Amino acid sequence: MSPFNAAGFEALFNPKGVVVAGASSHPGKFGFVALHNILACGYEGAVAATNRDGGEVLGIATAQDIADLDADTYDLVFVCTPASANVDLLRAAAKKGIKAAFLTSAGYGEAGEAGIVAQQELVALAAELGILLAGPNGQGVVSTPAKLCAQIVAPYPPAGKIGIASQSGNFVSSFMNLAVQSGVGVSRAVSAGNAAATGVADYLEYYANDPHTAVALAYLEGVNDGRGLFERLRSIAARKPLVLLKGGATSGGQRAAASHTGSLASDDRVFDGMCRQAGITRAANVEEAFEAAASFATQPLLQGPRTIVITTAGGWGVVTADAITNSELELAVLPDDLKAQIDTKLPPRWSRNNPIDLAGGETRDTIPEVLQLVAEHPDVDAIVYLGLGIQSNQAQLLRNGRFYPDHGIERIVAYHERQDTRFAEAAAEISAATGKPIMTATELGIADPNNAGPAAVRDSGRLCYSTANRAVTALEHMWRDARYRQRRSRVNG
Amino acid sequence: MPTLSEVESKRLLAQHGVPMLDEQIVPTAEAAVAAANEMGYPVVAKLNGDAIAHKTERGLVKLNLRDAASVHAAASELLSAATPDDGEVQVLVAPMLKGNRELIAGMLSDEQFGPTVMLGIGGVLAEAIQDVVFRLVPITEIDAHEMIEELSTQKLLGEFRGEPAVDRESLVAVLLGLSKLAAADPKIVSVDVNPLIVSPLDGRPLAVDALVEVAS
Known part of the structure; x- marks a missing residue:
């Protein structure tokens, strides 16, 4: 392991300027795609390109050699040239103040004896020049804070x-x-x-x-x-x-x-x-x-395993309770004081248990109110929320049917979509305010990404889990991480 | 690779805190009877010697000996079964510990990660169940607790068929002992504590057999 090359990593992930070495005018070649992706995805630093024969690529006049470029303007070189050209290229790049090189070039360690030798030489040379060597034979680097998409594949x-x-x-x-x-x-x-x-x-x-x-x-x-x-x-x-x-x-x-x-x-x-x-x-x-x-x-980092399921329909809650029970999480016992508080919000037919099955008893504000009560309770660490988007799903059918917008349909469609949007927003806001994960799960996020519920989850910056089981699995990962830290910090004081 | 004798293996493990079944090493059949009388019946008798590794395969383990006569007969038979290759031999006498639950613990050297500590469910179904967890040496007390927690067959670790729950602190001591042993002597390439029987009296895991392998 070489010592950590901080300047090299800075150049790789936050370059002030990038040179694409081996830029090509053929849109099927890596040397074209790499330059295209850098230019098209919003990178704001200096961009240059080299091509053995010179000429223009994507509106940029290429240099025939890195030696012809301005010094101290570029700190990352993105290399699409053949392996045989790269030793001279790295030496020339170092002279221009380049601190990091990403090599897409093949023909190295993956390509037999000669390739292995060439790779060893490359590593030694980069170390000698103080250049951080990424790759070779890699697809590229993406860095959204720098709006950098330096890769030979999609997406950004x-x-x-x-x-x-x-x-x-x-x-x-x-x-x-x-x-x-x-x-x-x-x-x-x-x-x-x-x-x-x-x-x-x-x-x-x-x-x-x-x-x-x-x-x-x-x-x-x-x-x-x-x-x-x-x-x-x-x-x-x-x-x-x-x-x-x-x-x-x-x-x-x-x-x-x-x-x-x-x-x-x-x-x-x-x-x-x-x-x-x-x-x-x-x-x-x-x-x-x-x-x-x-x-x-x-999501906020999880503090404990006690998980509550809130669902608008019974079956989902049962399956989710199974998933939690089979995980390292804990299906929390619904505390009596919380039960009493929820009693004031719902007709008596609600489950009075975890999962909290609203059993269709909810009115306009019930879901945000129950989410809030549960999340605020000190004996609850996380919530899995099921049932978002059902009404908006029907709203879509109404909107696309031949009776729209008459018969009061327009108004109810707008209401349902407004409600599901509110619920998704409330889940994110309450989660942030209480510092507890609230995981919203519905397959509608896949079935219809335009459904107001999942769309609002996405707009809140959160993941809409496509099944409750996947939400539980994600939460279990969070608990493993949290538990590891809790146990060790207790020992370390 | 050479192995230490059962007695030497156990002595080494005991030094590092692995709880062992009380046992005596005796030179003759008469002494074996005396040892058995002292510890109470039933007992187990085995042939012990530096060069003896595969005792069961060679029929060098006599189980469930219920009286003085059978101990005498078994010990005589063991001593006469020794071959010149076995070197100096003795008879090992130990109480016959019968528990419903067997664990295995050990230390193995991994090609990529070096010395590791292992804990698993033992017994005749062990290979089919494959319920086993590993950690890299050295382990902490927390790591050891987490190893126990990670075994899938948790029901076997609680109260079971009228026997008390496994004493987790003692099991932690076994795992820590294996880790310390491996850390103290890099020449040890593997340790096999098998079986580690859970005592039906107090839930403590007791090493009934152990084999330490050292680099030549």
Whole structure:
């Protein structure tokens, strides 16, 4: 492990200027796409491009050599040139004051003996020049505080607080696609590629101290220095929640990982124990990983396991109670004083138990009022809220039917949509005010993203969980993280 | 890789706080009877020696000996079964501990993560159940408690078939002992405490057999 190159990471994630080396006029080539993405996604720093033959690409007059560019104007070079050109390129870049290089170039460690030698030379050269070397064979880097989309793939995600680092570039894309879909955004994202000099843990180390990042989300496959990785991840997780997805959990996956990254895999149970010991919360699949990270990024941090379900329909509540009971969370016993308070808001047929089933007894203000009562109770740590958007779903059918807007339909449609919007907003506001997670779950977020309920959840900056089980799983990740901290802080005073 | 004898393995573990079943090492069948009389019946007799690892496979474990005559017969048989390769041998006599619950604990060196402490559900179904958790050496008391908490078969750790709940503090001591042992001597490549029987009297886990493997 090389010493932490702070200036290099600053140049990678907050560059004052970027050079695309190997810019191409062919829109199918990486050298074109990279320049396009930087220019099209709003980057405000200086942008230059080089091309062996010169000429114009996307309105930019390319230089034939980095040596021809102004010095101290650019600190990041995004490299799309063939491996054979990169030694001279890095030397020229260093002379111009460039501090970080992201290499998309293939033909290194993944490409046999000669590639391995070339990669070792590259690492030594970058160290000698003091340049942070990212990649090679990586897809790129995204940094929303800098409006930087320096990558050879889509998408450019909305801004947010999730910091992503991955051993596999396509997982960066997957996580960012989920960010686009859910509206829960990303601070930084990077694909480590061959991780020749800079690995996933190095990027996470940057995120741990990055004020724009609230939670780190990582994908790992193989491990080369397990003990060193453990120590580093533990130190990172001590500063910020760290959600990890690991490929190669089964022997079949391990064989695939060995051929993908050339790294050896441990017994998965040892890896799992390592995660628990380091305070990492490990997810089983890509959607679970993203949703856990999105919860840390947008909900208040959980303080305890006692969870209450609030539902407008019984069946959902039962299944959610099962999910909580099967998790490390606790299905809270509904306190008597809270029961009495809710009695004043609902007709007697409500469940009088957890799940709180409103049983259709709610009137105009019941849902925000009950959410508030429950969230404010000292014996409650979190709420899962079900049933948002049902009325707006009917409203959509009314709006699209042939009787609209007559027969009073227009008015009721507006009312339902106003109500669901209010409920979503109330859930976010009450959660923020009480410092307790309120997770809103409905499949309507997928079935109809324009439904007023889920749309308002998204507008509040939060994730609308597509099922109650997924909300419970995300909450369980939050509890593992919180419990780890609570137990250790008690010991450490 | 060489292994320490059962006695030596247990002595090492006991030094690091792993609770052991009381046992005696004796040179003759007569002494075995005396030891059994002292600890009460039934007892177990095993052949002990530095070079003996696979006792069960060789029939060198005699279980459930209920009186002096059977102890004498068993001990004589064990001593005469020793081969020159076994080196110096003795007879190990221990109370026959019968509990419904068996755990396994140990220390293993992982290729990527180095020394680890392991805890699992033992017994004849252990391999099918595969309920086992790991931590990297060294572990803290909190880590040890969390290992116990992470076993899936929690019902086995509570009150069970008229036996008290597993004494978690004692089990924590076993895990911490394994961690300290591994940390103290990097030449130890594995430790297998199997079975670790949960005492039906007080719920304490007691190591009935142990094997320490050291780097050659």
